[in-house]
Amino acid sequence: MDMPAKPKKKLGLKERYAVMTRGLGWEPSYQDIDDIFSMDSFEGIKIHDWDAWEDPFRLTMDSYWKYQAEKERKLYAIIDAFAQSNGHLTVSDPRYINTVKMFVNGFAPLEYMSHRGFAHIGRQFRGVGPRVACMMQSLDEMRHAQTQVHAISNYNKYYSGMENFRHHHDYLPYLQVPKSFFEDAATGGPFEFITAIGFSFEYVLTNLVFVPFISGAAYNGDMGAMTFGFSAQSDEARHMTLGLEVIKFMLEQDPDNVPIVQKWLNKWTWRGVRVLTLVAMMQDYMLPKRVMSWAEAWEIYFEENCGALFRDLERYGIVMPPCVEQVRKERDHLSHMAWCQFYQARGTSNFHVWLPSEEDMDWLSQKYPDTFDQYYRPRFEEWRRMEEAGTPFETTGINMQCQVCQIPMFFTEPGDPTRLAQHHCHHEGEQYHFCSQWCQEIFEDEPEKYIQSAIAGHDVFKGKAIRPEADPTAEDFNPAAEALAFWKLENGRDNGLHYGSQDERNFSMWRGLASSNS
Amino acid sequence: MSYTLTIETTGDEIEVEEGQTMLDACLRAGVWLPHACCHGMCGTCKIDVVDGEIEHGEASGFALMDFERDEGKALACCATLESNVSIEAEIEEDPDAESIPVEDFNATVERIDDLTPTIKGLHLRLDRPIRFQPGQYINLTIAGKQGTSRAFSIASDMSDPTTLELNIRLVPGGEGTSWVHNELQVGDSVHLTGPYGRFFVRHSAQMPTLLLAGGSGLSSPRSMLLDLIARKEEQPITIVYGARNRSELYYHDELAALAEEHDNVIYVPALSDEPADSEWDGFRGFVHEAAETHFDKDFRGHKAYICGPPVMIEACITSLMRGRLFERDIYTEKFLSAADVQQTRSPLFKRI
Numbered sequence: 001m002d003m004p005a006k007p008k009k010k011l012g013l014k015e016r017y018a019v020m021t022r023g024l025g026w027e028p029s030y031q032d033i034d035d036i037f038s039m040d041s042f043e044g045i046k047i048h049d050w051d052a053w054e055d056p057f058r059l060t061m062d063s064y065w066k067y068q069a070e071k072e073r074k075l076y077a078i079i080d081a082f083a084q085s086n087g088h089l090t091v092s093d094p095r096y097i098n099t100v101k102m103f104v105n106g107f108a109p110l111e112y113m114s115h116r117g118f119a120h121i122g123r124q125f126r127g128v129g130p131r132v133a134c135m136m137q138s139l140d141e142m143r144h145a146q147t148q149v150h151a152i153s154n155y156n157k158y159y160s161g162m163e164n165f166r167h168h169h170d171y172l173p174y175l176q177v178p179k180s181f182f183e184d185a186a187t188g189g190p191f192e193f194i195t196a197i198g199f200s201f202e203y204v205l206t207n208l209v210f211v212p213f214i215s216g217a218a219y220n221g222d223m224g225a226m227t228f229g230f231s232a233q234s235d236e237a238r239h240m241t242l243g244l245e246v247i248k249f250m251l252e253q254d255p256d257n258v259p260i261v262q263k264w265l266n267k268w269t270w271r272g273v274r275v276l277t278l279v280a281m282m283q284d285y286m287l288p289k290r291v292m293s294w295a296e297a298w299e300i301y302f303e304e305n306c307g308a309l310f311r312d313l314e315r316y317g318i319v320m321p322p323c324v325e326q327v328r329k330e331r332d333h334l335s336h337m338a339w340c341q342f343y344q345a346r347g348t349s350n351f352h353v354w355l356p357s358e359e360d361m362d363w364l365s366q367k368y369p370d371t372f373d374q375y376y377r378p379r380f381e382e383w384r385r386m387e388e389a390g391t392p393f394e395t396t397g398i399n400m401q402c403q404v405c406q407i408p409m410f411f412t413e414p415g416d417p418t419r420l421a422q423h424h425c426h427h428e429g430e431q432y433h434f435c436s437q438w439c440q441e442i443f444e445d446e447p448e449k450y451i452q453s454a455i456a457g458h459d460v461f462k463g464k465a466i467r468p469e470a471d472p473t474a475e476d477f478n479p480a481a482e483a484l485a486f487w488k489l490e491n492g493r494d495n496g497l498h499y500g501s502q503d504e505r506n507f508s509m510w511r512g513l514a515s516s517n518s
Numbered sequence: 519m520s521y522t523l524t525i526e527t528t529g530d531e532i533e534v535e536e537g538q539t540m541l542d543a544c545l546r547a548g549v550w551l552p553h554a555c556c557h558g559m560c561g562t563c564k565i566d567v568v569d570g571e572i573e574h575g576e577a578s579g580f581a582l583m584d585f586e587r588d589e590g591k592a593l594a595c596c597a598t599l600e601s602n603v604s605i606e607a608e609i610e611e612d613p614d615a616e617s618i619p620v621e622d623f624n625a626t627v628e629r630i631d632d633l634t635p636t637i638k639g640l641h642l643r644l645d646r647p648i649r650f651q652p653g654q655y656i657n658l659t660i661a662g663k664q665g666t667s668r669a670f671s672i673a674s675d676m677s678d679p680t681t682l683e684l685n686i687r688l689v690p691g692g693e694g695t696s697w698v699h700n701e702l703q704v705g706d707s708v709h710l711t712g713p714y715g716r717f718f719v720r721h722s723a724q725m726p727t728l729l730l731a732g733g734s735g736l737s738s739p740r741s742m743l744l745d746l747i748a749r750k751e752e753q754p755i756t757i758v759y760g761a762r763n764r765s766e767l768y769y770h771d772e773l774a775a776l777a778e779e780h781d782n783v784i785y786v787p788a789l790s791d792e793p794a795d796s797e798w799d800g801f802r803g804f805v806h807e808a809a810e811t812h813f814d815k816d817f818r819g820h821k822a823y824i825c826g827p828p829v830m831i832e833a834c835i836t837s838l839m840r841g842r843l844f845e846r847d848i849y850t851e852k853f854l855s856a857a858d859v860q861q862t863r864s865p866l867f868k869r870i
Contacts (some may be wrong), residue, residue, distance in 0.1 A: 014610070058608075070583045230559065234580040237560030244866055252844045309864035315839040 017058040025128035037126035043189035046254035050127030053249055056241035059136060068143060075147055075231045082224040083154045089514050092220040093288035094507035095498055098351040100152055100225065101161045102286070103213060105350060106178045106278060108148040109169040113182040114197055115141035121190035130249075133242050134194070140235040147231060151224040158510075159503045161350035164488045168350050171465075171487050173399070173456040174278075174342070176406045180453060181275045184404075185268075187449070191250065192264055199243035200268035204309070206236060207301040208276055212283045215291040251316040258317050263445070266321040270438040273327050274405040277338050284335035284364065285356060293367040294335045298327075323438045329414035332368045336376040341410045343383065344395040350489060352498035355384050375417050392497070398457040398483075403432045403450055404439035408457070411435045427451060456487075521599040525549055526568060527609045528716075531620070534599050539575070540565070541594040550868055551607050556595045558582070563594040570603030614720045618649050620711055623656075625682070627706045633685060633768035634761075637734050638699055639673070640684045642708065647679035652741035653719065653823065653851065656682065656712030660697050668694030669714070671825065671851065673737035675744035682710075685768075687734040717823070717851035719746065725821045725847075726754040730834050732805050732826025733761055738851055739825055740769065747780060755780075758812065760788035760805035760830075764798055786812050805830055806837040817843035824850045835870050845870050 028036055040047070059067075081087075091097065115138050122134035149165075156162040169175045185196035214229030250257045280294035292300075302324075310320045339353070346353045356364065361380060365372040386393050399408035411421045423434040427447045434440040443450045459465050465483040466472055472482070484491050493502055520533045523540060532547040534540065541563055544551050553563040561581035567590045574587065575596035582593050594607070624645045631639035650656075652675055657667040674683035689695045702708075719727065719742050727746065729739035736759055746755055761767040770787060777785035788801040788808035801808040805826065809817075817838050824834045831850050838848055848870050 066585070067583060070585065071580055074579060230578055231580045233555075233559045234561055234578065237555065237562045237581075240560075241562070241865075248844075248866065252842075255842065305864070309866060312864045312866040315836045317840055 014058065017055060017060060020060040020062075021055070021132040022128045024132075033126065037124060039124040040126055040190055043191050044260055045189075045191045045250055045257050047127070047249075048253055050129070052253070053127050053129040054245060055129050056133060056245040057238045059238065064136060064139070068139075071231050071234065072143075072147075075227055076150075078227045079151050079154070079224050082151075086510075086514060087221075087223055088155055088158055089507070089511045090221050094504050095286065095288050095352075095354065096220045096222065097155060097159050097503060097507070098161075098353075098498065099213070099216060099220075099282055099286050100155050100222070101159070101351040102278065102282060103225070104149065104152040104156075104162050105165045105168050105172075105175055107209075107213075108145055108152070109166065110178055110182050111141050111145035111148060113179075113186060115139075115145060117182070117186045117193050117197060120186070121193055124190040130246070133238075133245075137198075137239055137242060140232075140239070144228075144232045144235070147228045151228045154224060158506065160490070161352075161494045161503075164350075167488050171456055172350060172489070173345075173348055173401065173406075173408070176401075176454070176456050177278065178275050180404075180406045181271055184271065184449075191246075191260075194243070194246050195250075195261065195264040196268040196271070198239065199247050200265065200272050202236065202239040203243040204269060204306050205272040205276060205302075206240065207305065208297055209279055210236070211301065212279050212287075212291060212297060216282070216287045219289040219291055220287060247313075251313075251318070262318055265318065266323060266438075267442050267445075269321040270323040270327075270436075270442070271405065273323070274407060274435075274439070277334055277407060280335040281338035281342065284367070285339040285360075290363070295331050295367060298331050302327075326414045326436065326438065330411070332371040333375070333412065333417055336364070336368070336372065337410055337412065340376065340379060341399075341408055344393065345399060345408070346394060346497065347396075347484075347491070347495050348398075348487070348489070350494045352496060352501050352503065354498040355380050355387065371417070396480075398460050400433055401455050401457050402435035402439050403453055403455070404442050405435060406453065406455055407435055409433060409435055521570075522602045523599060524602075524604040525609070526604050526606050527611070528607075528615070529619070534603075537598055539595055540572075540592075540597050540599070540603075540605070544594065551594050551609070552868075553595055553865070558593050558596040561593065564591055565594050565597075565608075566590055566606040567592050567597075568604040568606055571600035572597045572603055573600055612716070612720075613722045614718060615716065616649075616651055616718075618651065618713055620714060621648075622709065622711050623648060625708050625710060627702060627704050627708065628681070630702065630704060634766045636766065637685055637687045637768060639768075640686055640698060640702070642682045642684070642710075644680045644682065648682065648713070649679065650676070650713035651718035652676070652745040653717040653738045654713035654715040655717075655738075655851070656684075656710045657714065658684070658694070658698075659709040659711075660694050661701070661706070661708065666693070667711070671717075671735075671737035671741070672713070673740050675741050675748060677744075677748065685734045685737045715851060717825070717849055718742070719823070720821050720849070721749075721751075723821050723847075724753065725819060727751075727756070728809070728817065728820040728822040729755070729757040729759075730805055730809060730822065730824045730826070731757065731759045732830035733766065735826030735830070736769065737825070739823060740773075742823060743773075743776070743783070747776065747783070752782060754782050754784065756784045756786065756812070758786040758788065758805050758809045760790060760808060760826075762791040763789055764792055764796065784812075804833060806833040809834065810837050810841065813841065815841045817841040820847060822848050824848070 118134045118138035118141060122131050122138055125131050125134065152162065169179055185193050188196065210229065210233065214226060217225035217229060247261065250261050283291065283294045283297065342349060343353045343355065361377055365377065383393050401408050409422065413419045413421045421435055423437060423440045424431055425440060425444060432443060434443060460479065460483045463472065465486040467486050470482050471477065489495055498504055520535050522531055523534045523543060524531050528549065530549045532543055532549065534543040541551055541553055551563055558575065558577040559581055572592050574582065574592060575598055577593040577596045582591060625642040627640065628643045629641040633639045650672060655669050655671045657669050659667045670684040670686060672682055673685045674681060686695055686698045688699045717738060729743060731739040739757060743755065743757055757773065759773065767787060767789065773785045777783045786801065786808050788803055788805055789798055790804050792798045792802060801811065820843060822838055822843060824831050835848060845867055850870055
C-alpha cells in the first residue's frame with residue numbers, strides 16, 4: 001500500500017521573506033567590504049550588527065509586481081475616464097488648476113528625486129535588509145512620479161504653466177525651495193538621506209503634505225489627482241515603517257548615534273516645515289473649496305501625531321527639535337506671508353494668483369482671529385483698491401533668498417510680525433543671508449556645502465540667467481526679459497493675475513460650451 | 519449581538535461588538551496587530567480570514583486589492599464581523615508561549631491575609647488544577663454582578679496547582695477591589711476564568727533576568743521568581759521591588775531570604791516615601807532609580823519584565839532604553855484603563 005507522502009511544510013512568511021531577500025546577499029571574497037560599501041561610515045553612524053535590522057515589511061519582488069500592476073490598472077482606468085469626460089471642466093473652480101500646477105512643478109519632481117536617492121542608498125548600505133527595503137521604495141517613488149505626471153498631463157493639454165515642469169523645477173525661484181530640500185538630502189550620506197526623507201519627510205510631515213493635496217483634490221472634484229493619491233498612499237505605509245525602523249536601528253546600535261540623529265531631526269524638521277510653507281498657502285488661499293486651515297492641520301498632524309512620536313522617542317533621549325517653538329509662533333502667519341509674497345512677485349511664478357474675496361477674508365479671520373485682521377486684511381484691501389484703480393501693485397525687483405531654504409526673505413521675526421527677519425553670517429570673506437536662526441545654524445554646521453547653493457534670484461545678478469544664444473552685450477539687452485526667457489516663462493500667459501488670464505477665460509468658455517447649447 | 523474572533527496565530531479569543539472593527543477589538547483586548555493609518559488606506563493591518571464571514575467596510579481598493587479579497591484577505595482596521603470568525607495575522611510566534619486554553623474555574627476563599635494597609639493576599643482553592651505560565655493573570659467574577667469581572671495577576675507559582683494567590687490593592691471607589699476588601703469572606707465561593715496574557719519568562723533566551731515590580735505589581739514577578747528558582751535556573755536573577763514605605767513593602771523578608779539562599783538571586787528593595795528618620799537602610803527612591811543605581815545605567819544583556827502602575831512602567835522603560843536595553847528584551851503587563859486607550863501613541867513601539 002502506498003503511504004501518502006507527508007506534505008512538505010510551507011515556509012512561514014518570515015522564513016520565505018528571508019530566503020527571498022537576505023538569502024540573496026553574499027560575503028565578498030576578493031574585495032574588501034569597506035571598499036564595496038564605502039559610504040556608510042563617514043557620517044559617524046556606528047552600526048555593530050546589521051543583522052539586528054528588523055524588516056519593517058515583508059514584500060518580495062514577485063508579489064510587488066502583482067500588487068503594483070493591479071494598482072496601475074485601476075488608476076489608469078480612472079485617469080482615462082477623467083480625460084475622456086473632460087474632467088478638467090468638472091473641477092470646482094478654475095482657480096483650483098493652479099494647485100495642480102504647483103503640484104506637478106513642485107512635488108512630482110521630488111518623487112523622482114526620491115527614487116534616485118533611494119536607489120543610491122539601496123546600493124550603499126551594507127546590510128541586505130535595508131538595501132532591499134530601499135530598493136522597493138525606490139521603485140515606488142518612480143511609479144509615483146510617473147503616475148502623477150500622467151494624471152496631471154490631462155491639465156497640461158489645456159492650461160499653461162506645466163509643459164516645462166522639469167526646467168521650471170530646476171530654475172524658477174520658488175521651485176528651488178522644494179528642489180534644494182531634496183538635493184540637500186541627496187548630497188548627504190546614506191543615513192542622513194534616509195533620516196531626512198524616510199523619517200522626517202515620509203513620517204513626520206507626510207500627512208501635512210498628503211491630506212491637503214489629496215483631500216483638496218477630492219473636495220474640488222479632481223478625480224484623477226485624488227486617485228493617484230490613494231494609489232500612492234497604499235505604498236506610503238511601507239515608507240513610513242521603513243523610516244521608523246531606520247530611526248530605531250540607528251538609535252539602538254550605538255549611543256554615539258543619538259546626538260547625530262538628533263542633529264538631523266532638528267535640521268530636517270525645520271527644512272521640511274519650510275517647504276510646507278507652499279502647502280500652507282495652498283490650503284488657506286488656493287483651494288476654492290477648502291478642506292481645513294493650515295493651523296488646524298498643524299494641530300492635528302503635528303501637535304497630536306508627532307507629539308506622540310516625540311514622546312516615544314524621548315525614551316532614547318531624543319527631544320522635540322527646538323525649531324518647533326518658532327513653527328508654533330509662525331503657525332498663524334505662514335500662509336498669509338507666503339500668499340502676499342506670491343501676489344507681489346507674481347511675474348516669476350508659473351501659476352496665477354488672486355486677491356482673496358470678502359468671503360475668503362471672513363473665513364481667514366475666523367480661522368486666524370489673532371493675526372489676519374490685524375496684519376494681513378489691510379494689506380489685501382489696499383491691493384484691492386489699487387487693482388480697482390487700474391494700478392495693481394507688483395514688485396519689480398528680484399528677491400533675496402535664504403541661502404539654505406531658498407525662500408525669499410519675507411518672513412518676520414517670530415513673535416514680532418512687523419519686523420522682517422534678517423539673519424546673516426560671514427564665511428571666507430563672503431556674507432550669507434538667512435530667513436531664520438535655524439537655517440543659519442544649518443549653514444554654519446556645513447558651510448562648504450551651502451556656499452555652493454544655486455539660487456535662482458541671485459543667479460540673475462551673477463549673469464547666469466541668460467540663454468546661450470542671447471547676447472548680453474547688445475545695446476537693447478533687457479536682463480529682466482532675458483531672465484524670463486531663460487526660465488521659459490511666457491510673460492502674461494504663464495504668470496500674473498488669475499482673473500482675466502488666458503486659462504481663466506478658456507475654462508469659462510469651455511465650461512459654458514460643455515454645460516449649454518449656445 | 520457580539521461575535522467571537524479567534525486569532526489562530528496566538529490562540530487568543532476575543533469578543534467583537536456589532537459594528538466594532540477587528541483591530542479595535544484586538545487592541546482593546548491587548549492583542550497587538552500591525553497597524554498604521556487605521557482607516558483602510560495603508561494596508562499595514564492586512565490579515566487572513568480563515569473561517570467565517572466579514573464585511574470589508576471602508577477598505578480602499580488600492581490597499582486591499584480585488585485578488586486579495588478573493589484570497590480571503592481583509593484589513594483589520596475596517597473589517598467588521600458577520601459571524602464568528604477565525605483569522606491569521608502576522609504576529610511573531612513566541613517559542614516560550616505555551617498557549618494554554620482559557621477555562622472556567624470555581625474556587626473557595628481559603629485565606630485572606632492583610633499584606634499591607636492597602637493590599638490583601640487572597641488565597642483561593644480551585645475545584646481542579648489550573649495550568650498557567652507564571653506572569654499570567656485571571657479574571658475574577660465580582661459576586662452578584664453577572665458578567666462583571668476584574669483582572670488580577672497570579673502571585674503564586676505552580677507548586678500546588680489547585681491554589682492561586684492574588685495580591686489585591688484597594689482602589690478607592692473601585693467596584694471590584696472594594697468587594698474583595700470589604701465583602702469577601704473566608705469560605706465564600708468565587709468564579710474565575712484564565713489564564714490570560716502574554717507576560718511570562720522567555721526561558722529560551724538563556725539570559726539573565728531582571729524583574730521590576732512596583733506595589734501590588736509584585737504579584738507576577740514573585741510568581742516568575744519562585745518558578746525560576748523551582749526550575750533551578752542558573753542565570754542571574756535580579757528583582758528590584760519598590761513601594762512607598764516600609765509598611766507597603768510586603769514579602770520583603772521572604773525575598774531577602776530567597777536572595778540569601780540562592781547565589782544567583784539578587785534582591786534590591788526601594789522605598790520612595792519612607793520617613794527620613796526611619797531605620798530603613800535600603801535604597802530610597804523609585805524602582806527605576808534603584809535599578810539605574812544598581813546596574814550603573816547599563817542594562818545590556820538582560821531580559822527585563824516590568825509590572826506595576828503605568829507611570830512606574832513608563833519610567834522603567836525609559837531607564838532601560840537609556841541603559842541600552844530595547845523593545846525586544848522588555849516585557850510588560852499593562853492593564854489598560856479606558857483612559858490609557860485614549861492616549862495617542864505613535865507606532866514607534868509595538869509592545870511597550
